[in-house]
Amino acid sequence: MTERTPLLAAASQSRDTLASDRNAEAEDAALAGKPSPPHPSDPPARRRQRLRETVLFMWGLLATAAVVVLAVWITHGNRQRVAPNASGGKKNLIFMVSDGMGPASLSLTRSFRQYTEDLPIDDILQLDAYFHGTSRTRSSNSLVTDSAAGATAFSCGKKSYNGAIAVEPDYEPCGTVLEAAKRAGYKTGLVVTTDITDATPACFASHVFFRWMEDDIAGQEAGLSHPLGERVVDLMLGGGRCHFLPNGTSGSCRGDSEDISGRAVDELGWTFLDNREGFDGLGMGENVELPLMGFFADYDIPFEIDRRNMNNIYPSLSEMAVTALRALEKATEDSDQGFFLMIEGSRIDHAGHINDPAAQVHEVLEYDKAFKAVIDFLDESDIEGVVVSTSDHETGGLSTALQKPGEGPVYNWHPSVLAAANHSAEHLSRMLRHHIAELGEKIQDPEEVLKLMEWVNTNLVIPGLGITNARTNELEALVDTPEAATEFFAGMISERARIGWATHGHSAVDVNIYSSGGPTVEDLHRNVENTDIGDFLAAYLNVDVDAITKELRENWDKGGMETMSSFSDMMQEVPDHWEKRKETLERPDF
Numbered sequence: 001m002t003e004r005t006p007l008l009a010a011a012s013q014s015r016d017t018l019a020s021d022r023n024a025e026a027e028d029a030a031l032a033g034k035p036s037p038p039h040p041s042d043p044p045a046r047r048r049q050r051l052r053e054t055v056l057f058m059w060g061l062l063a064t065a066a067v068v069v070l071a072v073w074i075t076h077g078n079r080q081r082v083a084p085n086a087s088g089g090k091k092n093l094i095f096m097v098s099d100g101m102g103p104a105s106l107s108l109t110r111s112f113r114q115y116t117e118d119l120p121i122d123d124i125l126q127l128d129a130y131f132h133g134t135s136r137t138r139s140s141n142s143l144v145t146d147s148a149a150g151a152t153a154f155s156c157g158k159k160s161y162n163g164a165i166a167v168e169p170d171y172e173p174c175g176t177v178l179e180a181a182k183r184a185g186y187k188t189g190l191v192v193t194t195d196i197t198d199a200t201p202a203c204f205a206s207h208v209f210f211r212w213m214e215d216d217i218a219g220q221e222a223g224l225s226h227p228l229g230e231r232v233v234d235l236m237l238g239g240g241r242c243h244f245l246p247n248g249t250s251g252s253c254r255g256d257s258e259d260i261s262g263r264a265v266d267e268l269g270w271t272f273l274d275n276r277e278g279f280d281g282l283g284m285g286e287n288v289e290l291p292l293m294g295f296f297a298d299y300d301i302p303f304e305i306d307r308r309n310m311n312n313i314y315p316s317l318s319e320m321a322v323t324a325l326r327a328l329e330k331a332t333e334d335s336d337q338g339f340f341l342m343i344e345g346s347r348i349d350h351a352g353h354i355n356d357p358a359a360q361v362h363e364v365l366e367y368d369k370a371f372k373a374v375i376d377f378l379d380e381s382d383i384e385g386v387v388v389s390t391s392d393h394e395t396g397g398l399s400t401a402l403q404k405p406g407e408g409p410v411y412n413w414h415p416s417v418l419a420a421a422n423h424s425a426e427h428l429s430r431m432l433r434h435h436i437a438e439l440g441e442k443i444q445d446p447e448e449v450l451k452l453m454e455w456v457n458t459n460l461v462i463p464g465l466g467i468t469n470a471r472t473n474e475l476e477a478l479v480d481t482p483e484a485a486t487e488f489f490a491g492m493i494s495e496r497a498r499i500g501w502a503t504h505g506h507s508a509v510d511v512n513i514y515s516s517g518g519p520t521v522e523d524l525h526r527n528v529e530n531t532d533i534g535d536f537l538a539a540y541l542n543v544d545v546d547a548i549t550k551e552l553r554e555n556w557d558k559g560g561m562e563t564m565s566s567f568s569d570m571m572q573e574v575p576d577h578w579e580k581r582k583e584t585l586e587r588p589d590f
Contacts, residue, residue: 092338092385093181093541094325094374095154097200098367099147100349102394102509108357108499109364111400115415125364126372127389132515134527137393137508140169144508147349148211150392150530151203157534157545163210165217166203173207173227173556175548177537178340182232184543185337187290187328190233191320193301194346195240196221196293200392204342205233207552215254218243222264222293227552231268234290235327237320238346241274241295251298264293279315285326292327294320303347303424305362317345318370325377338383340541343370351424352395355501356490358421358465360398371514378516386521386540390533391511397502402495410498417497420466425489428464432456432478432485443479452479465493 098105110125139149140159152160152167156174160167167173182188190201197214206220207227216225222244223231242253244261254260264270273279273294282288296314301307307314315323321343328339345367351359371389378385400413435455436443443452453475461470470492478488487504494501513533515521520540524533538545 090332090336090338090383091541092329092332092341092378092381092383093537094341094343094378094385094387095537096367096371096374096387096389096514097151097154097342097344098348098364098389098391099194099200099344099346100352100393100395100506101345101364101367101391102398102507102511104398104400105348105352105360105364105394106512107400108398109361109368111413112361112415112418113365116419125368126375127368127512127514130371130375130389130514130516131512132388132517132521133513133524134510135390135513135530135533136510136527137391137530144506145393145530146211146506147199147392148203151200153530154390154392154534154537155203156549157531157538159531163212165199165209165211165213166207167209171209173549173552175545175550175552176204177534177541177543177545178204178342179228179232180538180543180545180548181340181541182234183548184541185335186541186543187234187331187335187337187339188232189235189324189328189339189341190221190238190344191236191317191324191341192238192344192346193317194238194344194350195243195299196236196238196295197240197243198346200344200346201236201238201342207556214240214243215256215258218254218260219258222260222270223268223291224260224263227555227557228548229555231291234292234331235288235324235341236293236295237315237324239295239297239299239301242298244293244295253298261293276313276315279319279323282323282327284319285323285330288323288327288330290327290331300347300350303351303356303359303363303426304366305359305421305424306427308362309422316369317343317366318373321370322373322377325374329377329381329383338385340537343374345370349395350426352398353504354425354486354490355396355494355504356425356486357398357494357497357499358418359424359426361418375516385516386518387514387516388521388524388533388536389514390530392530393506394509394511395506396504397500397507399500399502402498402500404495413498414496417466417493421464421493422466423464425486425493428460428489429482429485431460431464432482436482449479460489461492465489467492467496 106125106127110128113119113125114121114123137145137150139145139162141161146162148164149160149162152158152164152174155166155176155178158168158174161169166176178188190196190204192198192201195214197217199211202208202211202217202221206217208216219225220227221233221236223233226232241261242251245252245254246257246259247254248257261272265272269291271289271292273292275296279294279296301314302310304316307316324341324343328341332338345363348360348363348367351363371387374387378387401410402413403409436452439448439452443449456475456478457470461467461475474488474492478485510527513524513528515524521536524536
């Protein structure tokens with residue numbers, strides 16, 4: 001017999017089931033962030049109550065959304081403005097540029113140092129301890145920037161085209177943080193290991209349409225022809241004296257007879273130094289009279305892997321940095337304003353361009369040493385100060401891995417190969433070209449070619465690269481095409497160390513930001529545009545870059561260019577800047 005449920009019990013069960021269903025609906029709505037839906041069985045009063053609940057819920061939702069939007073807008077606005085130091089007191093700002101150094105460069109150098117100094121795997125570089133954020137690097141006309149556009153973003157806080165030296169895409173000048181700092185009473189300085197007229201330093205103290213106008217840049221940096229009509233730099237240390245010497249004199253690379261260094265000394269009171277003895281006389285900054293220009297090489301100061309063997313001729317980046325810091329500190333002791341100093345590890349970029357990992361690690365180590373010197377200076381100084389360090393871009397598409405054609409992946413790379421190298425590929429290539437130039441016609445004889453291959457192996461490959469297993473085809477390539485020897489030497493060591501490169505140019509990878517930190521630098525403690533870094537520099541010093549821009553544009557002369565279209569045509573015809581530098585480096589007499 002079938003058991004029947006009493007009518008009242010069934011009604012109660014139906015109500016319970018209905019309530020359970022409605023409770024489930026309410027729970028689903030709550031989980032979805034929605035009000036509970038009305039039900040047809042609800043009495044009118046209950047339905048009115050639910051309508052009020054719905055209205056109140058929607059009002060609360062809109063109010064919350066408005067608060068969130070307002071908070072985001074305020075935060076975004078603050079990040080764009082980067083409020084200057086509220087104290088308004090005396091301060092020093094050191095901005096460091098590791099030209100061409102990407103994240104892989106740090107991994108490469110860190111492991112190299114651990115290997116060569118027998119350090120534990122948790123030992124880190126000085127830079128690693130001050131990692132702060134990352135920067136996006138694109139220029140106004142390309143996802144892959146060059147150093148000129150990258151440095152213009154830092155100096156002006158503006159995006160511009162590849163090749164631009166502190167001018168915007170409309171070919172109008174933009175005021176730089178260095179110029180604004182000088183106008184506000186700060187002392188200013190530039191320290192580099194490349195030509196002082198190269199893109200990065202040029203972007204802080206000059207304005208030209210394209211980076212290869214280095215003769216014009218030299219005159220502006222010296223203060224003889226700056227668009228503001230005044231000198232904006234107090235101290236310059238590095239290479240590139242050839243652009244300051246008149247054409248026809250020893251070591252000059254100018255296209256005219258202008259004697260920039262001589263005029264700078266006579267007309268503006270500069271002290272001019274061009275050798276190690278003169279640098280040593282500065283007493284690491286204790287004996288400096290500003291303004292000072294010290295240029296210790298016709299072109300670039302040699303790679304650190306080579307320079308360390310010529311220390312009696314060329315000062316290092318860290319030595320020049322310490323000298324500049326002390327000189328500027330002394331010069332501002334009795335001033336209400338401090339100083340702005342830009343320090344560039346310039347040749348990290350060049351090691352990337354020629355794909356030379358041995359040169360790369362030594363350049364990064366020297367930059368790391370210079371960074372430590374700045375940190376030590378700030379720690380010991382009684383004056384408020386900040387250091388910000390970043391790269392304008394990565395160079396070479398460096399990878400700490402290499403898979404050769406026809407083989408599978410190899411999960412390793414070998415710092416021991418780099419540790420065995422004593423010279424850069426650039427230095428060895430120069431030695432080869434000199435030797436071939438001395439041999440002259442003799443190398444036409446097959447026997448002389450074999451002797452030359454043996455000489456290359458015995459005098460360059462084994463002692464210079466530390467490679468004892470050079471293949472015949474490698475030596476033949478070096479002898480047959482000496483103009484490409486730099487790439488061949490670099491390729492030999494990269495292959496054996498299992499270091500990969502994607503390009504001889506730049507890449508678009510994000511680069512790291514390092515800083516001594518503090519609340520004023522907090523807005524760089526994230527992923528930012530490179531122009532945000534430029535905005536920070538001006539804001540920290542509380543200087544008016546816009547006023548400098550306005551003044552520059554009022555006096556700007558576009559050099560007689562009749563139309564911008566013809567100017568653009570000229571831009572397309574000029575060869576790649578690195579190729580132009582490469583031609584200079586490969587001259588037998590360089």
